[in-house]
Amino acid sequence: MSGGWRIPGRGAEIDRARPLRFRFDGRDMEGFAGDTLASALMAAGVRVVGRSFKYHRPRGVMTAGAEEPNALVEVIEGPQQTPNVRATVQELYGGLQARSQNRWPGLSFDALAVNDFLHPFLGAGFYYKTFMWPRQFWERVYEPLIRRAAGLGSLSGRADEGEYEKAYAFCDLLVIGAGPAGLMAALRAGRAGADVILAEADTQLGGRLLADLPEIGGQGARDWLAGVRAELAALPNVRVMTRTTVTGAHDGGTYGALERVGLHLADPGDLPRECFWRIVAKRAVMATGALERPIAHPGNDRPGVMLAGAIPAYVNRWGVAPGRRVVIFGNNDSALSAARALTAAGIEVAACVDPRPEAAVLEEFPVYRAAQVVGTRGRMGLHTVQVRHAGGLSEVQADVLGLSGGWNPTLHLACHMNGRPQWDDRIAGFVPREGMVRGLTAAGAAAGRFSTSQCLDDGARAAGEALAAMDMAAPEVTPPAAEDAPYGIAPFWAVDARGRAWLDFANDVTTKDVAQAALEGFASVEHMKRYTTQGMAPDQGKNSNTAALAVLADATGQSIPETGTTTFRPPFVPVSIAALGAGARGKGFAPERRLTSDAQTRAMGAPMIEAGLWYRPSYFPRAGETTWRESCDREVTMVRGAVGVCDVSTLGKIDVQGPDAGRYLDFLYTGRMSSLKPGRIRYGLMLREDGHVMDDGTCARLGEGHFLVTTTTAAAGQVMRHMDFVQQGFCADWALRFASVTEHWAQFALAGPKARDLLNTLLDQPVSAESLPFMACQPVSMAGVRGRLFRISFSGALGYEVAVPARYGAALFARLVEGAEALGGGAYGMEALNVMRIEKGFITHAEIDGRVTAFDLGMQRMVSAAKDCIGKPASERPGLMEDGRGQLVGLRPVDPSDAIDAGAPLYTAEAPARAASWQGHVTSAGYSPTLQGWLALGFLAGGRARHGEVVRIHDALRGRKLMARVCDPVFLDPEGRAMRG
Amino acid sequence: MRIPCPCCGWRDRREFTYYGHETFLHRPAPDAGAEAWDDYLHNRENPAGPTRDLWYHDPCGSWVVVARDTVTHAVAGGEGLA
Structure with missing residues (x-):
């Protein structure tokens, strides 16, 4: 063969x-x-x-x-x-x-x-x-x-290793499809100077012209196309994108498009396989052409049965004959044109079968009018077509059968925003209505205007309208003369004969299936579709929808417009997930925020953990330590006994300045900040307007009208957004400004009884316990570098935080670590930091998870009674102050060898571990080497009144059961002697 | 969807964070009572048609009241608060 x-x-x-x-x-x-x-x-x-x-x-x-x-x-x-x-x-x-x-x-x-x-x-x-x-x-x-x-x-079962891209484009006019209508639209808008994108799914411009080769303006179609291609290429304001399928119409003039960039190349080099475009266009012309539909007749699925219009495409575009003897079966004039084109190309047309009784018979091939194809033969390839006509039944030898049941305008894009097309008897098909997608106009065959001449005219018209809508001059154009044959069609969907007649070839749905669906009550088009799976294959019913509707309409005794259509949704053609997700594989383009101490931290072998976009050290392993727990325990003991250094630069830092800064912070925080003296620091809670805790942090008054507030690492963005809202929405006329300075300062915590000794080795002017008391701050200099010193503690140990401009961060960290090690201490990471704050009952977002109030935390006295603040009115609602609410408590295992997991639920000691006896949950847990046992924080219903009680912890997820004793959440040094010393 | 930022012009909605209806701008007095506060915090119309809601333009820090239509998805315009 x-x-x-x-x-x-x-x-x-x-x-x-x-x-x-x-x-x-x-x-x-x-x-x-x-x-x-x-x-x-x-x-x-x-x-x-x-x-x-x-x-x-x-x-x-x-x-x-x-x-x-x-x-x-x-x-x-x-x-x-x-x-x-x-x-x-x-x-x-x-x-x-x-x-x-x-x-x-x-x-x-x-x-x-x-x-x-x-x-x-x-x-x-x-x-x-x-x-x-x-x-x-x-x-x-x-x-x-x-x-x-x-x-x-x-699928291969392996990850897609190909390169994909996504890209954005903007234009005045997007022309979708480069057939005669699209080309005329692009030409006219291009000549008028508009910024035009012409997107064509095919490799070539021309659309149906490439298959039918009609004469245009006295030229052959290919010569005319060459001229148009050259003119468009010469216009700098026109971008021609071939191999680009517009896949969806979306809000605001946005269109999705899939470009096949390197997919067709044996060696694509550095080219991505595909690129997914988002094109934002002021106007769009949908010149997407039309799709031919088959006719449902028994045996219409054999190899060799094709769409009639596809045959000249293979002949004229790729010089290949689908067969030697062709039968054409069609209900419209385009089928005859196809038969004539094949004859002209030297392919034998054995018969043209036309169900219309008035069909012309004077052709170079036999025409059976008022006739139908009622069967085919040839299992692995068609060899016989059975034709029923007035004279009886004929068997025609043929290896190709071309079907044409008419043409459906390719109107999918117009329906993507819920618009419904309307039925047009003239072409026996659905056509788009005006305004289905704002700014999008259908032109040419996509609008049901099928002759070449109509397409050329309509493309020019659509471009003119789009230009006018954009207030751009639209110079007149005279479309070239071309074939303008009328399109005659008599609706004909399915042959009434014995045997299976396929509607949806991809999903194997026959006319019987649709009738069966109607019989069983699935008579609505959406139900029929789901029951039979018609239109649900990769082709999404492009070949079968209209005929299936017609068969359903016949079965239910309704008209096609009454039956309606199913919904067309994006994408128009299958789009690979890899193209949609381009740039997002693995980490994708997610930025990494690195501490100034990052290089040294990694050099010290610290495993990094992600905190938002930040990377922070988990712990700093030393020789002989084989588990994270050994390192963590040693770091905690080091801080409690000597001194530790930790990079805390990730905390959000917001610089607030202006005469009204204090007043503004009073409104933002539950406590009063305006009464803070310069050089002093106050701990603060911020609430959401609904009364729940948003974030906590410190507020330092650096000068009369100058404050520096800190946020938690996780909530820095949310707090900034909130502060912008409060300022712009409620007090825009107050005299203040603020800005995030998180990245500007590198800040390190020094904690432990020897923290001051370490600090004074670096300060140009040493500090004493008295010169800088707990919760005070001052400017300092170290080797001439000006920085800030805050006496605050998140570990409960004697603590300072020292900040320098970020460019000095790496050097300062190196000095601090070296100095700490000389004093029997060293760097500590997040694990030790977490254990120490649990020992002290300090909260993080594990506790303030968005459902928690100041009352739940035992911090109700921090909500100033003397002033209003964001969240205060709502926080006073009775429901948020009930004794039965979960309240912050400490928990210690009754059996000291037991461990506790964060997230574990709490139950009363006597009750079974059931939802009905649920009493709260563990929020944070860790092993305290200081207290030689596991400590946990959690919320327990009415917990503040239950200190001393034993509760059941039943963690079914991790299979851990134990009993724990409820206690105050501050396990260590409740008077705060160490940090105040 | 694109939204006009008073500082930056029309920008893709991916640059914005949504908050809610512009009701949030009309904060009741602290002593307005439970009902007024309940309305302010929780009770919203669910309009089919024009609405005005609050969006935050993350890159520049501007809050914008956006006038848009929940049926047509058209964005009519946007104004800054300050």
Whole structure:
């Protein structure tokens, strides 16, 4: 069967001087540069390219475009395996490897083809009816069985290693589709100086012109196209994007588009495989053309049955004959045109079958009028077509049958924002209404205007309207003269004859299935679709929707407009998840925020943990330590006994200045900050307006009108947003300004009894316990570098935090670590920091999780009674002050060898671990080497009155059960002697 | 969706953080009573049509009252608070 299918002198898009080798199902074959996989397979004489979804029937290429329901293949590129690739749009490249789908062991013999003989039992709803009983069979037997049989292509099971991109574009006018209408629209808008993007899914500009080759303005179609292409290329304001399918219409003139960048190349080099575009356009012209629809007749799915319009496309674009003898079966004038074009190309048209009684019969080929195709023969390839006509039944030998049931305007994009199209009797199809997508106008065949001349005129009109809407001058253009044949059609959907007639080839849905759905009450179009799965395959019903509607309308006795359509949703063609998620694989573009101490910290071997976008050291392992606990315990002991150093620069720092700064902070915090003296620091709580705690931190008054507030690391962004809202929304006229200075300062905590000794080795002017008391701050200098010193403690030990401009951070950290080590201390990480703050009962966002009030924390006295603040009125609602609410408590295991996990639920000691006896939960837990046991913080219903009680901790998730004693949340040094000393 | 920021012009909505209806700008007096506070905090219309809500432009720190339509998704405009 090799050779002999190419037509000499035809096929302008293939380069016969550049043969390309490829593999299909393990067989080496040859095509030409410019071929699609479908045209190359056709030229190689391959007729069966896949097996159907349900009945595993042999199937061949049916279309010449993205709507292909049958020729779905797997394309294999090294580790990459892409399923359900439409062979009709897969460009051929040297070394392409493709495999047919849904067959085992092979295409010519497929074991599951037995389904085809069982078809009387496998109709619509078969699964729902059959796999009901016995109930326990569902999970163990039926579901695995169905899963194995379902689906078409398969994945490699490995991660996609390909490169993908996403990009944004903006323009005045987006022209979607580069057929005659789109080209005229782009030309007119381009000449008018508008910023134009012309997006074309195909590799070439021209659309149907490439297949039909009509004469335009006295020129051949290809010559005219060459002129247009050159003019568009010369216009700097026009961007032509071929291989780019507009996939969706979205709000605000935004369109999604998928560009195949390197996918068609054997060696794409650095090019990404695909790029997903978001195009924002002031106006858009939808010149997407129309899709031909098949006719449902018995046996209409054999290899060799195609859309009539696809045949001239293969002949004229790729110079390949789909067969030697063709029968055309169509209800409209375009079918006749296709038959004439084939005759002109030297392909024998054995018959043209037209159900219309008035069809003309004076042609160069036999025409059967008032006739229908009622059957076909040829299991692995069509060889006989049965025609019923006034004279009886004829058998016509043919290896190709071209079907044309009319054309559906490709109006999917217009429906993406919930618009519904309207029925047009003139073309027996749905056409878009004006205004379905704001700013988008349909033109040409997409608007139901089918002749070449109408398309050219309509494209120019649509561009003119778009330009006018943008207040841009639209110079008149005279579209060239072209074929303007009237389009005659008599609606004809399904042949009334015995045998299965396919509507949806991809999902194996026949006319019987649709009638069956209606019979069983699934008469609404949306129900029919889901019951039969019509329109739910990769082609999304592009070939079958209208005919299925017509059959449903017939079965329910309604008109097609009354029946309505299903909803078209984006994307118009399948879009790989990898393209949508470009740049987001792994860490993607997520920024990393690194401490100034980062390099030394990593050099010291500290494992890093993420805190928001920050990376912070977990612990600093030393020789001989094999577990994190050993390091953590040693670091805690080090701080409690000597001195530790910790980078705390990640805390949010907001600099607030101005005469009204104090007044503003009074409104923001529960406590009063305006009464703070310069050089002093106060701990503060911020509430949300609904009365719950938003964040906590310190507020230092650096000068009369100058404050520095800190936030937790996690809530820095939220607090900044909140402060902006309060200021802009409620006190915009107050005299103050603030800015985040988090990154400007590197800040280190020094903690432990020797903290002051360490500090004074660095300060140009030493401090004493008296000169800088607890909760005071002052400017300092170290080797001439000016910084800030805060006497605050998050560990409960004697503590300072020293801040320097970020550029000195690394140097200061190195000195601090060196000095601390000389004093028997060292650096400590987040684990030790966490243990020490639990020992002291200090809260973090593990406690203030958004559901907690100041009352719950035992901090109600921090909400000043003397003034208003954000969140205060709501915090006083009775429900937020109830004694039964979860209140912050400490917990220690009754058996000292027990450990506690954060997140574990609390129950009363006597009650079972059931939801009904739930009493609260553990928020934080850690092992305290200081107190030689596990400590935990948590919220317990009415907990403040329950100190001393024993509660049950039953952590079913981690399988841990223990009893714990409730205590005050401050485990260590409740008077705060150490930090005040 | 794009939103006009009074500082930066029309920007993609991914640059914004949503808060809620502009009701949040009309804070009752502290002693306005439970009902007024309940309305302010929780009770909202769910309009099919024009609405005005608050968006924060993260890059520049501007709060914007955005006039938009929940049916057509059209954004009519935006004003800063201050």
